[in-house]
Amino acid sequence: MQAEPIRIEALNYAYGEGELRRPVLRDVVLQVGAGEVLLLTGPSGSGKTTLLTLIGALRALQQGSCTVLGQELLGASERARVSLRQRIGFIFQNHNLLGALAARQNVAMALEVAPQLSESQRLARAGEMLAAVGLAEHADRLPAKLSGGQRQRVAIARALVGDPGLVLADEPTAALDKVSGAEVAHLLRDLAKSRGVPILMVTHDPRILDIADRVVTMEDGRIVEKS
Amino acid sequence: MNALTENLPAPPVASAPAPISKGRLSPFDWFFLPARLAARQLFFERARLFSAIAGVMFAAVLVFMQLGFRAALFDSATRLYAAMEAELFLMNPLTMASFRPEAMPRIRAHQALALPEVAQAVPVYLTQAAWRSPETGAKRAIQLIGFDVEAGAMRFPGLDRISDALRQVDAVGFDVRSRPEFGDIAKKLAEGGPFEVQIGNRMMRLVGLVEIGPSFGADGNLVMSEVNFRRVVRGRDPANVDLIAIRLKSGADIQAAKERLKALLPGDVRVLAQSELVAHERHYWETATAIGFIFGFGSIMGLIVGMVIVYQILFSDIANHLREYATLKAIGYSDFYLARVVMASALILAVLGFLPGFVASIWMYEFVGAATFLPLGMTWDRTVIVFLMIFGMCALAGLLAMRKLRDANPADMFS
Numbered sequence: 001m002q003a004e005p006i007r008i009e010a011l012n013y014a015y016g017e018g019e020l021r022r023p024v025l026r027d028v029v030l031q032v033g034a035g036e037v038l039l040l041t042g043p044s045g046s047g048k049t050t051l052l053t054l055i056g057a058l059r060a061l062q063q064g065s066c067t068v069l070g071q072e073l074l075g076a077s078e079r080a081r082v083s084l085r086q087r088i089g090f091i092f093q094n095h096n097l098l099g100a101l102a103a104r105q106n107v108a109m110a111l112e113v114a115p116q117l118s119e120s121q122r123l124a125r126a127g128e129m130l131a132a133v134g135l136a137e138h139a140d141r142l143p144a145k146l147s148g149g150q151r152q153r154v155a156i157a158r159a160l161v162g163d164p165g166l167v168l169a170d171e172p173t174a175a176l177d178k179v180s181g182a183e184v185a186h187l188l189r190d191l192a193k194s195r196g197v198p199i200l201m202v203t204h205d206p207r208i209l210d211i212a213d214r215v216v217t218m219e220d221g222r223i224v225e226k227s
Numbered sequence: 228m229n230a231l232t233e234n235l236p237a238p239p240v241a242s243a244p245a246p247i248s249k250g251r252l253s254p255f256d257w258f259f260l261p262a263r264l265a266a267r268q269l270f271f272e273r274a275r276l277f278s279a280i281a282g283v284m285f286a287a288v289l290v291f292m293q294l295g296f297r298a299a300l301f302d303s304a305t306r307l308y309a310a311m312e313a314e315l316f317l318m319n320p321l322t323m324a325s326f327r328p329e330a331m332p333r334i335r336a337h338q339a340l341a342l343p344e345v346a347q348a349v350p351v352y353l354t355q356a357a358w359r360s361p362e363t364g365a366k367r368a369i370q371l372i373g374f375d376v377e378a379g380a381m382r383f384p385g386l387d388r389i390s391d392a393l394r395q396v397d398a399v400g401f402d403v404r405s406r407p408e409f410g411d412i413a414k415k416l417a418e419g420g421p422f423e424v425q426i427g428n429r430m431m432r433l434v435g436l437v438e439i440g441p442s443f444g445a446d447g448n449l450v451m452s453e454v455n456f457r458r459v460v461r462g463r464d465p466a467n468v469d470l471i472a473i474r475l476k477s478g479a480d481i482q483a484a485k486e487r488l489k490a491l492l493p494g495d496v497r498v499l500a501q502s503e504l505v506a507h508e509r510h511y512w513e514t515a516t517a518i519g520f521i522f523g524f525g526s527i528m529g530l531i532v533g534m535v536i537v538y539q540i541l542f543s544d545i546a547n548h549l550r551e552y553a554t555l556k557a558i559g560y561s562d563f564y565l566a567r568v569v570m571a572s573a574l575i576l577a578v579l580g581f582l583p584g585f586v587a588s589i590w591m592y593e594f595v596g597a598a599t600f601l602p603l604g605m606t607w608d609r610t611v612i613v614f615l616m617i618f619g620m621c622a623l624a625g626l627l628a629m630r631k632l633r634d635a636n637p638a639d640m641f642s
Contacts, residue, residue, distance in 0.1 A: 049641045058557060058638040079561075085637075086559030092640050096554040100271030112260050113559045158558070170641040202641075 003070060005166050005198045006032035006055060011064035013050060024050050026221040028064070032166075035196045037189055037211060039203055042218035048202045049170060051218070055200065056088055056168045057081035069165040086113055089159030089197070091169040091188070095151035097143040097158075103130060104139040107157045129157040133187060149180030156188050160195070167192055169201040173208055185211050261564055262571035268548065269572055276579075279540040283580020283617060284587065286533020290526045290613050291588035291605075292595070297522035298609070299601040303442040304512045305505045306602070307372070310439060312382045313349070313472035314481050315488065316504045317496045322469075324511040326370065326444025328353050330467035335496050339471065342487055344479035349380040350468035352456045355445065359425035362410040369409070369426070370445030373456025380472040383450065389435030392421075393452050399426065403436040405447025406600055412436070427459050441600055443512060471496075526616075534620045537576055541569060541628035549635050557637035566629050573625030577618045584617075585610065 013025040024047040032038050040048045053059045055068055057076070066073045071084045089110075097106045107126035111117060117125065130139045133153040135146075143151055152172060159167055172188065173181035185208035192199050201212075209215055217225040269276050302309075307325055308316075317339065319329035336348035352373035357366045374381060376393045389400050398421075401412050413436060415422060421434045426449065439448045457465050475484055481500060488498045499507065513519040545552065552565055589605050596603035 053638045053641050056557070056641075058641075082559055082561050085557060088559075090554075090557050090640075092554065092557075094550070096550055096640060098268075098551045098554075099548075100268045105267070109264075109555070110558055113564075 003067070004031045004033050005069055006030065006200065007065075007067045008051075008055075009065045011051075011054070011061075011066055013047075013054060013059075013062050024221050025054075028221075028223055030216065030223060032198050032200055035193065035198055037192065037199045037201070037213045039201050039209060039212040039215045040218060041203055041209075041215060042224075046218040047221040048218045052168055052170055052200065052202050056090065057084045086162070087165045089162065089164035089167040091152075091155050091159045091167065091172045093171040093174050095143065095148075095155045097151060097154055099143055102140045102142055103135060103146065103154045103157075106143065106154055107161050110158045110162045113162075126157070126161055129161040130154070132160075132191060133157045147180075148176055149184060152176060152180075152184050153187065156184065156191065160191055160197070163195070164197060167197055167199045167201075169199060169203075171203055171205070172201065173203065173205050178207060181205060182207060258567065258571070261567035262575070265568045265571035266575055268544070268568075269575060272544075275540060275544065279537060279576050280580045280583070282536030282540070283533055283576050283621065284584040286529050286536070286620060287581050287584025287613060287617050288587050288591065289529030289532070290616055291584065291609070292591060293522045293525035293529060294609055294613065295588070295592055295595075295603050295605075296601070297519065298606075299596070299603045300443060300518055300522075301509050301512060302602050303440060304444070305508045306440050306442055307370075307448075308501065308504050308508055310383050311351075311380060311472050311501065312474070313347075313380050314475045314479075314501065315473040315485055316499045316501065317348075317471035317473065317488075317492070318499060318504070318507075319469075319495065320497045323515065324444060325353060325470075325508055326355065326442075328469035330464075330469055331471075331496050333466045333468045335492055336468070336471045338492060339473055339488060341491065342484065344475050344484050344487075345473055346476045347378055347380065347472075347474040349375050349378040349472045349474070350453065351380075351470040351472060352453065352460070352463075353469040354460055354463070356427040356459060358409060358447070358449075360408075360410045361412075361415065361422065361424050365408075367408060367446065369405070369447045369449055371426070371456060371459060372448060372450045373453050373460075374450075374472075376450070376452050378474075380474060381450070383437040383439050385435065385437040386450065389437070392434040393450070393455070395432070395434065397429070397431045397455055397458060398434045398451065399424075399431045399455065400435050400437045400450040401433050402439040402441075402448035402450070404438050404440040404600060406441050409447045428461075429459050431455070431459065440602065443516075443518075530616060530620045533580075533617070534624045537573060537621050537624035538627050540576070541572055541624060542631055544572070545569065545628060545631040545635075550640070552632060552635035553637045553640050556635060557640050562632065565632050565635070569629050569632065570622065570625045573621040573628075574618065577621035580621075581614055581617045585613075 008028055008030040011025055011028040014021050014023040016022050028051060042048050054061060054066060057073055061074045068084060069087055071080060104123060104126045107129055108122045111122040111125065127139055130136055133156055135150060135153055138146060138150060173185055176184060189211040216223055317335055319331040321329040333350050336350050339345050339348040354371050355368045356371050358369040359366050376390045392398055393400055403413050421432055423430045424433050437450055441447060485498050485500060555565060592603040592605060
């Protein structure tokens with residue numbers, strides 16, 4: 001039995017210092033299994049986004065244990081965290097594509113960070129990934145020339161092109177209408193499942209709960225419900 | 228989609244790190260990839276790119292002009308000495324600059340001839356006198372240079388042609404590159420042949436043209452024989468000369484001859500090689516006047532203005548793309564990688580701005596040189612120096628703008 005992609009134990013986190021100290025995560029325990037699609041839901045301010053940024057090695061851990069893809073994040077160096085981030089596919093609420101780069105170049109950026117492939121291999125792989133999200137014909141377009149759903153699909157391609165060990169998504173459908181939101185969510189799940197990549201997704205969107213293997217609800221910094 | 232999964236390598240097991248992330252950048256990619264990203268972002272916003280290039284170009288032109296003026300003024304100040312064809316010179320140790328010479332005994336020229344390697348010792352008289360314009364009658368100071376016109380110790384262009392004519396009584400040669408306020412002498416000479424001009428209190432005969440060029444100390448020059456010099460400058464003791472040019476026999480060791488002259492002659496003369504004489508004159512203008520400082524200061528001002536422009540452009544560029552930079556950090560780009568992107572932007576701007584600035588400066592040199600009669604011209608070493616200055620200016624602006632990258636916090640990308 002291999003270790004889980006994410007294993008969190010007794011995780012506490014607070015913003016501020018001294019009297020202004022405001023705990024946002026209390027005794028969080030969570031595991032994500034290999035290939036599992038887990039949705040994290042709950043009201044605003046419940047701490048789910050903070051949890052996501054901790055797992056994504058975007059913030060330094062304060063207390064507890066969080067092991068992501070075999071890397072313990074408590075006390076991890078900046079270098080180790082940068083290296084871990086390269087093995088995670090990130091999808092944001094806004095697509096956050098580079099405006100100056102065509103869709104294919106944006107996807108290739110995820111491969112350029114520590115390239116083992118040649119430039120032509122990178123572009124070929126980015127092109128294949130764009131084809132997989134159904135954008136083969138739009139590969140050379142700038143983000144400004146794409147619709148919201150198409151941009152988010154480019155973002156999915158960027159997150160997956162580097163064969164990540166884990167995908168972290170933050171409200172990926174929040175900026176999309178109902179139809180394209182559902183399309184994007186299912187596309188993400190299908191691609192991840194076919195690759196065996198686990199997904200941890202923060203969402204408010206009840207329309208996409210059906211893609212989940214498991215839904216976890218947070219409230220006031222605690223995990224209150226698992227299903 | 229299925230076709231894709233077949234083409235790609237087997238999906239890695241979740242807990243094992245994907246092999247693709249383990250690579251290290253090759254030295255070429257280490258700089259090329261960030262630089263390419265920088266170039267793509269710069270060229271994406273053309274208006275911003277052009278204003279940045281214009282800023283760098285402005286700085287380059289400003290520095291080129293300042294350094295060009297500086298060099299031209301120093302060159303013009305030493306032009307007279309540079310045009311003398313002699314290996315060694317004797318000068319009164321108190322002489323600070325050529326336009327205000329201290330005299331020394333003419334006998335030192337004869338004493339110098341005692342050395343076997345000395346071929347000629349040519350006394351030179353220097354002074355300034357009033358020139359009355361033959362066109363307007365206005366008076367203006369002009370430099371008089373009196374010397375043995377046949378000794379060949381001067382190589383002003385045109386001197387050979389008129390050296391015979393200069394032996395006539397009261398004959399003078401006019402520096403055709405003198406400032407135009409002296410009148411269009413070349414035209415008058417071509418139309419009517421030699422004519423009379425008033426120099427000091429004497430009517431002299433202008434018989435021909437030479438080329439020397441104006442300097443700080445002198446707006447124009449007249450050359451003449453020793454005898455004619457004495458005719459103009461009354462009350463001057465001909466036993467006192469201002470400079471002695473010494474020509475050595477061919478093959479003589481200049482440094483050894485200099486040492487022997489020093490030992491031979493009393494302490495009221497200094498022995499200088501030609502390069503030392505030029506350096507001495509240049510030193511006067513560099514230290515006794517504010518010229519060197521003014522143009523150095525002007526260059527620095529140009530660089531500061533250029534740096535502020537480049538900094539502003541880079542800073543606002545980072546500020547406008549903060550989300551994109553934060554995203555790149557989130558997906559695994561290091562701070563140092565993004566710093567290289569900013570630095571590459573700065574250096575691309577340096578090159579793109581320098582090239583048109585260089586071309587514009589060559590054109591400006593010609594334009595301004597024609598207007599000021601200064602020997603302005605592009606030199607390779609100045610090109611290299613200005614490029615390094617512009618490069619350093621942009622690099623510094625890049626370093627300052629980089630601090631803005633700290634505001635790109637990837638954790639803020641999740642809200």
